[in-house]
Amino acid sequence: xxxxxxxxxxxxxxxxxxxxxxxxxxxxxxxxxxxxxxxxxxxxxxxxxxxxxxxxxxxxxxxxxxxxxxxxxxxxxxxxxxxxxxxxxxxxxxxxxxxxxxxxxxxxxxxxx
Amino acid sequence: xxxxxxxxxxxxxxxxxxxxxxxxxxxxxxxxxxxxxxxxxxxxxxxxxxxxxxxxxxxxxxxxxxxxxxxxxxxxxxxxxxxxxxxxxxxxxxxxxxxxxxxxxxxxxxxxxxxxxxxxxxxxxxxxxxxxxxxxxxxxxxxxxxxxxxxxxxxxxxxxxxxxxxxxxxxxxxxxxxxxxxxxxxxxxxxxxxxxxxxxxxxxxxxxxxxxxxxxxxxxxxxxxxxxxxxxxxxxxxxxxxxxxxxxxxxxxxxxxxxxxxxxxxxxxxxxxxxxxxxxxxxxxxxxxxxxxxxxxxxxxxxxxxxxxxxxxxxxxxxxxxx
Numbered sequence: 359x360x361x362x363x364x365x366x367x368x369x370x371x372x373x374x375x376x377x378x379x380x381x382x383x384x385x386x387x388x389x390x391x392x393x394x395x396x397x398x399x400x401x402x403x404x405x406x407x408x409x410x411x412x413x414x415x416x417x418x419x420x421x422x423x424x425x426x427x428x429x430x431x432x433x434x435x436x437x438x439x440x441x442x443x444x445x446x447x448x449x450x451x452x453x454x455x456x457x458x459x460x461x462x463x464x465x466x467x468x469x470x471x
Numbered sequence: 472x473x474x475x476x477x478x479x480x481x482x483x484x485x486x487x488x489x490x491x492x493x494x495x496x497x498x499x500x501x502x503x504x505x506x507x508x509x510x511x512x513x514x515x516x517x518x519x520x521x522x523x524x525x526x527x528x529x530x531x532x533x534x535x536x537x538x539x540x541x542x543x544x545x546x547x548x549x550x551x552x553x554x555x556x557x558x559x560x561x562x563x564x565x566x567x568x569x570x571x572x573x574x575x576x577x578x579x580x581x582x583x584x585x586x587x588x589x590x591x592x593x594x595x596x597x598x599x600x601x602x603x604x605x606x607x608x609x610x611x612x613x614x615x616x617x618x619x620x621x622x623x624x625x626x627x628x629x630x631x632x633x634x635x636x637x638x639x640x641x642x643x644x645x646x647x648x649x650x651x652x653x654x655x656x657x658x659x660x661x662x663x664x665x666x667x668x669x670x671x672x673x674x675x676x677x678x679x680x681x682x683x684x685x686x687x688x689x690x691x692x693x694x695x696x697x698x699x700x701x702x703x704x705x706x707x708x709x710x711x712x713x714x715x716x717x718x719x720x721x722x723x724x725x726x727x728x729x730x731x732x733x734x735x736x737x738x739x740x741x742x743x744x745x746x747x748x749x750x751x752x753x754x755x756x757x758x759x760x761x762x763x764x765x766x767x768x769x770x771x772x773x774x775x776x777x778x779x780x781x782x783x784x785x786x787x788x789x790x791x792x793x794x
Contacts, residue, residue, distance in 0.1 A: 408528075
């Protein structure tokens with residue numbers, strides 16, 4: 359295995375949980391799968407479609423997202439929205455994320471040692 | 472006319488439970504439509520765009536699996552260790568038992584040696600393959616039943632193996648030698664019943680040992696051989712101790728004393744056998760008898776001394792030899 363592959367694997371692992379957090383925050387405004395994908399990627403939160411669509415389904419099953427079919431346009435689209443429990447989870451995850459970020463920063467500057 | 476999209480959706484949806492198909496199909500169509508639109512926006516022809524979109528989505532079966540969290544492995548990490556431990560346990564117990572059973576059956580029915588080895592190995596292989604298949608099948612089914620809750624084997628520190636030290640590795644050779652020798656001995660005791668003497672290339676139905684001994688002594692010796700196997704296994708696991716050396720004395724005496732007594736009082740061999748091999752029993756055979764008796768006693772005494780020597784060596788033993 360070359361170094362790039364190793365790096366890529368670790369980066370992927372680091373990002374895995376953040377995609378959930380990003381979805382929960384972003385979907386406080388309802389949107390459909392492809393639009394969500396585009397907006398996350400344009401923000402630099404890189405996520406694969408084959409990861410995102412199953413993830414949306416799973417989050418809905420867990421009651422963290424609610425969904426509604428929008429048939430106003432030519433093609434029906436499923437709009438997802440963060441549910442109240444999803445919102446709570448987003449807050450908890452975001453807090454944890456910041457805590458880890460702080461801790462890493464302190465480790466890096468040497469304050470904690 | 473069915474489009475590529477229709478075919479793709481059908482291919483992916485048919486592997487799902489029926490209740491989820493309609494909703495899944497609708498979601499998938501939305502996704503494919505959006506990807507096609509993106510390709511068209513970038514300037515592709517609609518037909519090419521559809522093709523490209525489906526290539527992007529990849530294998531429909533894999534896609535469907537990712538949507539419903541269906542495992543793409545036979546046995547996942549949740550059950551793998553349980554499966555592996557159970558399979559190993561069954562293989563270690565059932566295969567030797569089945570092989571021994573067949574071997575015994577063949578011995579009793581008096582099959583020739585080639586047939587005996589062949590059918591024993593054949594049965595062992597069959598049993599092993601069957602065990603592997605059925606155990607794995609059951610676990611693969613459990614892996615795919617969402618509601619099933621099988622108690623996953625919980626690990627406790629008691630299951631920790633003893634570090635395999637050099638002493639035990641050295642004893643493995645002794646164990647194998649003992650078990651092989653004792654098995655052959657036991658088989659020979661049964662086998663001799665069907666005759667060991669060939670005259671003009673034909674096996675004579677003359678037992679070597681007196682058949683009257685089957686009422687007590689031969690079963691007694693076979694039982695003793697079984698005990699010796701158990702003893703050899705315990706030695707392998709625990710090593711020699713003074714207690715084991717003492718038990719070794721008892722086992723040796725229990726075997727050699729009755730055997731010598733039967734031999735010397737002329738009860739051991741069947742009279743027909745003695746006659747068939749033309750052994751001048753009770754005449755010029757004094758030297759032969761003396762040699763045999765001394766050999767038997769010598770082997771026994773050596774075995775006893777060997778036990779004590781090993782026990783003595785073990786006492787000074789290595790840091791790991793604390794058991």
